[in-house]
Amino acid sequence: MKGARLCLLLGAALLVGSVGGCIEFGVTQPQALFTASPAGHVIPFTASFDGTLSRKAGCDIVSYVWTFGDGGGATGPLVDHTYTADGIYEVTLTVIDESGASDCTAVTVDAENPVPTATFSYSPKSTMDGAYIIGASEWVTFDASASTDDSGITAYAWDFGNGDKASGAVVEYRYTYPGSYNVVLTVTDDDGDASSYTQLIEVIGNNPCGSGSGSSGGSCS
Ligand SMILES: [Ca+2]
Ligand SMILES: [Ca+2]
Structure with missing residues (x-):
């Protein structure tokens, strides 16, 4: 999917610039995890995204980078975003730890079309x-x-x-x-x-x- 591909590319680009510094035995990459609430609603609506579930591995997570699938983006562990156009959007979260290691994950948000209002x-x-x-x-x-x-x-x-x-x-x-x-x-x-x-x-x-x-x-x- 387009969103997943974007997620991988963003993660790779961030890894290129990684710097060492957090050296612990058995350290692996951080793991990006987040929830979307709500993950689907009739537009317009504001969804809250919580990236604090992301797991750190030895190093603290120092950066949370979001893309909302509609051109918008934000940074921080807890963010909100308002959808004003209906569609299926891939939301990505990339987390980066102190060593520069990163991970990325994607969740689908369904911004539903409002039915028309008929009157005459x-x-x-x-x-x-x-x-x-x-x-x-x-x-x-x-x-x-x-x-x-x-x-x-x-x-x-x-x-x-x-x-x-x-x-x-x-x-x-x-x-x-x-x-x-x-x-x-x-x-x-x-x-x-x-x-x-x-x-x-x-x-x-x-x-x-x-x-x-x-x-x-x-x-x-
Ligand atoms: Ca529509
Ligand atoms: Ca409509």
Whole structure:
């Protein structure tokens, strides 16, 4: 993996410049170890990394060098890093002891994509008995442009609750028959995650001419 390769290269480069000084019997290299908390979360989030678990071997560890996989880096045994873009990141820790000996290890952090937030409004609409209504056969604009996402909505899908469907951020639609309809908007983001938002729409008015309905039957002029 890319992160592991980076880890090895960084460790090798640091070893080249090593200096002696900590000579103990049976000394081996230090061992880099760390925890990530949390190791996965929806962005944005701050992860804490604890490198104090790293083992020293004869010499004290004098340097902790971190790369966070997104271009960021830090030094020190305890560090925090905030991820603002979703992705899988390889976090590396390189520890160096007084003798210049080093070790490196990597952990994967999953910065998860937030699902989009779907919402829409529609107009024109009137108020009757405290509820919004629209008229049968009236053209209505359904507008989903207030929907949001961290990195972009790529699709808007409409279901008007009567079998009719449409796509696009802003659509014009008119109902033929009065009734109550659940309008479902589903938005999909550029990472392929989707979410939906539903509004109950009350459509009043007459059935269309020739529909053979009852008391509110259509008027044919
Ligand atoms: Ca998203
Ligand atoms: Ca995203």
